[in-house]
Amino acid sequence: MPAPADPLDRSSESPSRRDKRALILEAAIHVFARNGYHGSRIADIASEAGIAYGLVYHYFKNKEEILSSIFEERWGAFLDTLEHIASQPASARAKLDQVATVILGGHHVRPEWVKVLVLEIQRSSRFARPDQIRAVGRLFQIVARILREGQEKGELRMDIDPDVACYSFIGALEIIITGVVLNVIQPDSASLDPTEPSSGEERRDGAYYEKVGRTVVDIFLNGVARSGGTG
Amino acid sequence: MPAPADPLDRSSESPSRRDKRALILEAAIHVFARNGYHGSRIADIASEAGIAYGLVYHYFKNKEEILSSIFEERWGAFLDTLEHIASQPASARAKLDQVATVILGGHHVRPEWVKVLVLEIQRSSRFARPDQIRAVGRLFQIVARILREGQEKGELRMDIDPDVACYSFIGALEIIITGVVLNVIQPDSASLDPTEPSSGEERRDGAYYEKVGRTVVDIFLNGVARSGGTG
Amino acid sequence: MPAPADPLDRSSESPSRRDKRALILEAAIHVFARNGYHGSRIADIASEAGIAYGLVYHYFKNKEEILSSIFEERWGAFLDTLEHIASQPASARAKLDQVATVILGGHHVRPEWVKVLVLEIQRSSRFARPDQIRAVGRLFQIVARILREGQEKGELRMDIDPDVACYSFIGALEIIITGVVLNVIQPDSASLDPTEPSSGEERRDGAYYEKVGRTVVDIFLNGVARSGGTG
Amino acid sequence: MPAPADPLDRSSESPSRRDKRALILEAAIHVFARNGYHGSRIADIASEAGIAYGLVYHYFKNKEEILSSIFEERWGAFLDTLEHIASQPASARAKLDQVATVILGGHHVRPEWVKVLVLEIQRSSRFARPDQIRAVGRLFQIVARILREGQEKGELRMDIDPDVACYSFIGALEIIITGVVLNVIQPDSASLDPTEPSSGEERRDGAYYEKVGRTVVDIFLNGVARSGGTG
DNA sequence: CATGAATGAGAATTCATTCAT
DNA sequence: GATGAATGAATTCTCATTCAT
Numbered sequence: 001m002p003a004p005a006d007p008l009d010r011s012s013e014s015p016s017r018r019d020k021r022a023l024i025l026e027a028a029i030h031v032f033a034r035n036g037y038h039g040s041r042i043a044d045i046a047s048e049a050g051i052a053y054g055l056v057y058h059y060f061k062n063k064e065e066i067l068s069s070i071f072e073e074r075w076g077a078f079l080d081t082l083e084h085i086a087s088q089p090a091s092a093r094a095k096l097d098q099v100a101t102v103i104l105g106g107h108h109v110r111p112e113w114v115k116v117l118v119l120e121i122q123r124s125s126r127f128a129r130p131d132q133i134r135a136v137g138r139l140f141q142i143v144a145r146i147l148r149e150g151q152e153k154g155e156l157r158m159d160i161d162p163d164v165a166c167y168s169f170i171g172a173l174e175i176i177i178t179g180v181v182l183n184v185i186q187p188d189s190a191s192l193d194p195t196e197p198s199s200g201e202e203r204r205d206g207a208y209y210e211k212v213g214r215t216v217v218d219i220f221l222n223g224v225a226r227s228g229g230t231g
Numbered sequence: 232m233p234a235p236a237d238p239l240d241r242s243s244e245s246p247s248r249r250d251k252r253a254l255i256l257e258a259a260i261h262v263f264a265r266n267g268y269h270g271s272r273i274a275d276i277a278s279e280a281g282i283a284y285g286l287v288y289h290y291f292k293n294k295e296e297i298l299s300s301i302f303e304e305r306w307g308a309f310l311d312t313l314e315h316i317a318s319q320p321a322s323a324r325a326k327l328d329q330v331a332t333v334i335l336g337g338h339h340v341r342p343e344w345v346k347v348l349v350l351e352i353q354r355s356s357r358f359a360r361p362d363q364i365r366a367v368g369r370l371f372q373i374v375a376r377i378l379r380e381g382q383e384k385g386e387l388r389m390d391i392d393p394d395v396a397c398y399s400f401i402g403a404l405e406i407i408i409t410g411v412v413l414n415v416i417q418p419d420s421a422s423l424d425p426t427e428p429s430s431g432e433e434r435r436d437g438a439y440y441e442k443v444g445r446t447v448v449d450i451f452l453n454g455v456a457r458s459g460g461t462g
Numbered sequence: 463m464p465a466p467a468d469p470l471d472r473s474s475e476s477p478s479r480r481d482k483r484a485l486i487l488e489a490a491i492h493v494f495a496r497n498g499y500h501g502s503r504i505a506d507i508a509s510e511a512g513i514a515y516g517l518v519y520h521y522f523k524n525k526e527e528i529l530s531s532i533f534e535e536r537w538g539a540f541l542d543t544l545e546h547i548a549s550q551p552a553s554a555r556a557k558l559d560q561v562a563t564v565i566l567g568g569h570h571v572r573p574e575w576v577k578v579l580v581l582e583i584q585r586s587s588r589f590a591r592p593d594q595i596r597a598v599g600r601l602f603q604i605v606a607r608i609l610r611e612g613q614e615k616g617e618l619r620m621d622i623d624p625d626v627a628c629y630s631f632i633g634a635l636e637i638i639i640t641g642v643v644l645n646v647i648q649p650d651s652a653s654l655d656p657t658e659p660s661s662g663e664e665r666r667d668g669a670y671y672e673k674v675g676r677t678v679v680d681i682f683l684n685g686v687a688r689s690g691g692t693g
Numbered sequence: 694m695p696a697p698a699d700p701l702d703r704s705s706e707s708p709s710r711r712d713k714r715a716l717i718l719e720a721a722i723h724v725f726a727r728n729g730y731h732g733s734r735i736a737d738i739a740s741e742a743g744i745a746y747g748l749v750y751h752y753f754k755n756k757e758e759i760l761s762s763i764f765e766e767r768w769g770a771f772l773d774t775l776e777h778i779a780s781q782p783a784s785a786r787a788k789l790d791q792v793a794t795v796i797l798g799g800h801h802v803r804p805e806w807v808k809v810l811v812l813e814i815q816r817s818s819r820f821a822r823p824d825q826i827r828a829v830g831r832l833f834q835i836v837a838r839i840l841r842e843g844q845e846k847g848e849l850r851m852d853i854d855p856d857v858a859c860y861s862f863i864g865a866l867e868i869i870i871t872g873v874v875l876n877v878i879q880p881d882s883a884s885l886d887p888t889e890p891s892s893g894e895e896r897r898d899g900a901y902y903e904k905v906g907r908t909v910v911d912i913f914l915n916g917v918a919r920s921g922g923t924g
Numbered sequence: 925c926a927t928g929a930a931t932g933a934g935a936a937t938t939c940a941t942t943c944a945t
Numbered sequence: 946g947a948t949g950a951a952t953g954a955a956t957t958c959t960c961a962t963t964c965a966t
Contacts, residue, residue, distance in 0.1 A: 020925095038269045041960060052927045054963085063961065093456075122413070123267075123350055136415050147455065156455050164446045165455055167416075171406030172399040179398070184368050215395045223454030224378065224387050224396055225324075251950085272935060283952045288937070482946095498817070500731045503939060514948045516942085525940065555918075584875070585729075585816050598877050609917065618917045626908045627917055629878075633868030634861035641860070644821060646830055677857045685916030686840065686849050686858055687786075713929085734956065745931045750958065 021059045023049050025073070028066045033112035037067060037120045068132065071121045074113055075135055078106070082142045092150025093221060096169065099143065100213035103173045107180065108209050115181050118174070140166050172216045252290045255280050256304070259297045264343035268298055268351045299363065302352045305344050306366055309337070313373045323381025324452060327400065330374065331444035334404045338411065339440050346412050349405065371397050403447045483521045485511050487535070490528045495574035499529055499582045530594065533583045536575055537597055540568070544604045554612025555683060558631065561605065562675035565635045569642065570671050577643050580636065602628050634678045714752045717742050718766070721759045726805035730760055730813045761825065764814045767806055768828055771799070775835045785843025786914060789862065792836065793906035796866045800873065801902050808874045811867065833859050865909045 027049035031040045042063060046053045060066045085098045107114040122136070140163070147162035147169075179185030187208035258280035262271045273294060277284045291297045316329045338345040353367060371394070378393035378400075410416030418439035489511035493502045504525060508515045522528045547560045569576040584598070602625070609624035609631075641647030649670035720742035724733045735756060739746045753759045778791045800807040815829060833856070840855035840862075872878030880901040 042962085043960080054928065055926055057962070058925070122409070133413075133415055136413075140410075140415075150455075155457060157453075157457055160446060160450060160455055164443055165450055167407050167410070167443075168399065168403035168447055168450045168455075171402035171404070173402070174406055175402030176398050179371075182364070182367075184364055184371075212395055212398075215391060216399055219391060219396055219399045219451070219454070221454045221456040223450070223452045224381075224391055224399075225452040226386060226388055273937085274935085285938080285953060286951055288939095289950065294936070504941085505939080516949060517947055519941070520946070581816055584871070585812055595875075595877055598875075602872075602877075612917075617919060619915075619919055622908060622912060622917055626905055627912055629869050629872070629905075630861065630865035630909055630912045630917075633864035633866070635864070636868055637864030638860050640816065641833075644816075644826070644829075646826055646833075674857055674860075677853060678861055681853060681858055681861045681913070681916070683916045683918040684850075685912070685914045686843075686853055686861075687914040688848060688850055735958085736956085747932060747959080748930055750960095751929070755958075756956095 020049075020051065020055070024051070024056055024059055025066065025070055029070055029112050029116050032067070032070075032120050033115040067116075067121060068129075070116060071132060071135070074117060075121075078102075078117075079135070079138055079142070082139065086142050086146050092146055092153070092155045093217070095146045096217050096220065097213070099146070099169075100173060100217055101210075104176065104209040104213050105206075107177050108206060111181070114177055118177055118181060140170065143170055169216070169220050172220065173213075176212060176216070251282070251286070255282070255287055255290055256297065256301055260301055260343050260347050263298070263301075263351055264346040268294075298347075298352060299360070301347060302363060302366075305348055306352075309333075309348075310366070310369055310373070313370065317373050317377050323377055323384070323386045324448065326377045327374075327448050327451065328444070330377070330400075331404060331448055332441075335407065335440040335444050338408050339437060342412070345408055349408055350412060371401065374401055400447070400451050403451065404444075407443060407447070482511075482513065482517070486513070486518055486521055487528065487532055491532060491574050491578050494529070494532075494582050495577040499586060529578075529583060529586065530591075532578060533594065533597070536579060537583075540564075540579075541597070541600055541604070544601065548604050548608050554608055554615070554617045555679065557608045558605075558679050558682065559675070561608070561631075562635060562679055563672075566638065566671040566675050567668075569639050570668055573643070576639055580639055580643060602632065605632055631678070631682050634682065635675075638674060638678070713744070713748070717744070717749055717752055718759065718763055722763055722805050722809050725760070725763075725813055726808040730756075730817075760809075760814060761822070763809060764825060764828075767810060768814075771795075771810075772828070772831055772835070775832065779835050779839050785839055785846070785848045786910065788839045789910050789913065790906070792839070792862075793866060793910055794903075797869065797902040797906050798899075800870050801899055804874070807870055811870055812874060833863065836863055862909070862913050865913065866906075869905060869909070 024045065028040075028045045031044045031048050034040075035044070042056050043053060045066070046056050049056075056066075060069065081102055082099060085095055085102070088095065121132075143166040144162040147156060147165055150156035151158055151162065176185065180187060255276065259271075259276045262275045262279050265271075266275070273287055274284060276297070277287050280287075287297075291300065312333055313330060316326055316333070319326065352363075374397040375393040378387060378391075378396050381387040382389055382393065407416065411418060486507065490502075490507045493506045493510050496502075497506065504518055505515060507528070508518050511518075518528075522531065543564055544561060547557055547564070550557065583594075605628040606624040609618060609627055612618035613620055613624065638647065642649060717738065721733075721738045724737045724741050727733075728737070735749055736746060738759070739749050742749075749759075753762065774795055775792060778788055778795070781788065814825075836859040837855040840849060840858055843849035844851055844855065869878065873880060
């Protein structure tokens with residue numbers, strides 16, 4: 001797999017002069033990830049970014065706009081990546097594999113981003129603007145579309161509702177991320193095949209995510225029942 | 232199925248004289264569900280409970296203790312119910328059916344409770360004391376145990392790790408609840424078989440949850456792949 | 463000197479039935495001494511006294527009345543003792559010796575009482591009622607009277623104002639008590655004649671107070687100047 | 694005596710722009726003196742200083758830090774002055790005269806400062822951090838040193854302990870200040886030689902303090918006993 | 925653009941006091 | 946008398962937001 005150009009990474013946007021804004025967002029992500037949205041003060045973000053207190057208000061109307069900016073940019077990039085995956089002329093299985101890789105791998109590479117997206121933004125969605133709700137909904141739509149096209153190509157069962165089935169797939173991935181983020185799940189070699197080569201924590205986590213991703217797709221496609229026939 | 236005595240309901244603890252405490256918790260659940268933990272003031276809880284401001288502090292040390300009390304009591308009851316289900320001499324499939332019913336039905340009957348448990352507590356790493364983490368972990372362990380016993384009885388595939396597989400099942404249910412709670416998912420007749428009888432919203436939601444629950448279990452057991460064999 | 467029946471001690475007033483009031487005062491003294499007036503809650507006093515919360519309000523109108531009751535009773539007894547000393551047909555020196563013994567010894571025997579009288583009441587005197595002000599003033603008047611009578615009997619210099627001189631005497635004693643109470647002064651054997659017999663802390667403090675008392679009276683009477691003649 | 698450049702006065706530190714902090718301290722001293730520490734609200738201090746509520750918290754962590762800042766700065770300046778006096782090549786008597794003048798005169802010139810130092814801080818064991826205790830102790834050490842050097846120079850009796858004797862001197866001065874501060878002592882012409890010229894309250898108080906100061910030193914040096922010899 | 929002082933609305937928490945039982 | 950639940954005013958401290966420089 002050709003290093004899929006980390007879809008969440010925008011740090012290459014030149015954090016020089018014109019993009020102090022990006023600097024602030026980057027800092028905000030770290031601070032939000034560490035202390036939560038409500039536990040973070042503007043002052044924390046400013047000092048993390050190494051800039052003056054009031055400057056934050058030159059670039060953002062208020063605290064909430066920082067959060068929604070993070071959402072819009074990161075989530076947008078994330079959706080673009082998924083959209084790209086969904087549009088390929090590959091099998092549903094291959095697409096789902098890639099989706100799992102992006103979602104789990106995303107957390108592996110940029111844990112703070114995921115932490116903020118999953119924990120802080122989704123939770124504050126109660127106050128969400130309609131466009132944000134819709135943006136979250138698009139994730140489901142994209143996966144549902146993959147499934148629907150899989151049905152059309154005869155790869156998947158016709159008697160399941162793609163709009164419900166997508167929950168099973170996304171839910172599995174999301175709960176794993178949440179679990180890791182909250183330290184309920186501890187990615188460790190314990191559940192890994194010891195014959196696989198492994199070096200250092202970095203590698204180990206990566207291996208864990210790979211294995212888990214494969215399992216999730218496997219279960220989603222084939223089910224856990226013996227010989228596929230209790231239904 | 233004989234309405235399994237709503238396992239989350241403890242309101243029968245006589246909210247009369249001796250249980251002002253329960254009254255406050257009940258009020259807090261409503262308020263937290265409506266405004267979120269951070270958006271709720273003690274004053275709101277007090278007025279929702281119809282008591283004086285300071286009385287809240289007779290029963291709870293501080294705001295956070297209210298939240299964790301809610302968690303401990305409701306989550307404990309929830310786990311007890313699951314434990315009971317897991318201990319029955321039924322098939323894995325039957326148990327998973329019941330688990331889905333309890334989780335989705337729980338939200339149907341007491342949306343506020345679920346809202347608070349899922350959004351305010353479970354997703355909040357900030358309040359996570361070790362014992363709370365552990366309590367959340369028990370949910371996974373119980374489901375994993377159901378799967379493991381299913382394997383032992385030859386009902387389920389041996390080549391999947393129950394500790395990972397349980398994420399797929401729980402994740403599916405949780406994301407549905409979250410979606411509904413956040414209004415991303417709108418339970419409506421659109422995705423329902425129009426031939427089923429339906430009367431009023433109440434009924435419609437119930438039917439939706441039933442159908443979704445069945446689908447989730449179906450997918451989890453049999454997979455979405457055609458004739459169970461892409462893996 | 464025949465153990466002068468600890469003049470501050472009223473604990474023998476039978477703390478049985480009719481004197482729950484005394485019980486509360488006793489408890490209040492301990493609590494005030496420990497935490498200061500403002501740092502003490504009615505609840506603390508009640509629990510120290512082993513009685514119910516609200517009962518305090520049966521015996522005292524409010525928190526302040528507790529403090530002023532302590533003052534009136536203890537201070538009154540204290541003044542009575544001094545009055546008694548002043549009325550004896552003894553020399554001024556003998557009387558001053560006794561005053562020093564009562565004041566320093568009082569602290570030795572009932573440190574809490576003195577702590578409350580000196581630190582809490584005197585500080586709250588800013589809000590004091592005129593009668594309290596007057597009561598404090600009586601201490602000075604009594605000592606001044608001792609001095610005046612000493613002048614009349616030719617024992618003391620005529621060219622000093624008894625109303626000012628009494629400050630020198632009382633001030634010396636008070637600052638010693640304050641110092642000990644605040645732990646600025648640590649009564650220890652360091653400044654004691656090592657030839658004196660001493661056993662245990664109790665004894666050591668007592669000896670310290672005795673020695674200090676003698677020194678204070680000595681200085682007050684004879685001055686610190688060489689051969690009494692720099693004035 | 695050429696008005697010795699009021700040693701406690703630091704108001705010349707330009708309370709203009711850069712020293713908002715000093716402005717707040719000044720206001721706090723007034724408010725504390727008027728209402729006592731516990732009777733003063735941050736709001737009072739802010740409004741006395743003519744600034745916004747929250748600005749106080751820009752300069753001080755909390756209410757207590759305001760009090761201890763007052764202590765540190767004023768008491769430090771006070772000790773510096775005493776240190777200076779003690780280091781002069783003068784007689785013990787002259788030094789004690791100056792100490793009395795500084796202490797009594799300090800109250801005359803800046804009654805609020807003394808009120809806060811004496812009533813709110815010195816008598817409050819609750820705020821006594823070790824370094825504050827030590828700072829108070831230094832007052833005693835300085836006076837004890839004056840006495841010790843007086844002994845070495847043959848001016849003072851050798852048979853008194855300077856560490857105890859200093860209590861007699863400081864105690865006399867302190868109780869006078871306390872008395873005046875608490876209105877137990879009313880500086881008035883009553884105890885003044887009516888032949889001395891006097892104009893207005895200002896002058897009268899000054900005269901009173903001078904006379905009292907001289908008496909205190911006189912008694913401390915020569916004692917009140919006739920012909921210096923009852924000991 | 926940058927800075928950080930200034931503002932002030934909130935919100936949590938405390939606790940003296942009252943009151944029903 | 947006794948109890949302790951109930952009340953709610955009072956106050957501290959926080960922090961998003963504004964603004965003068």
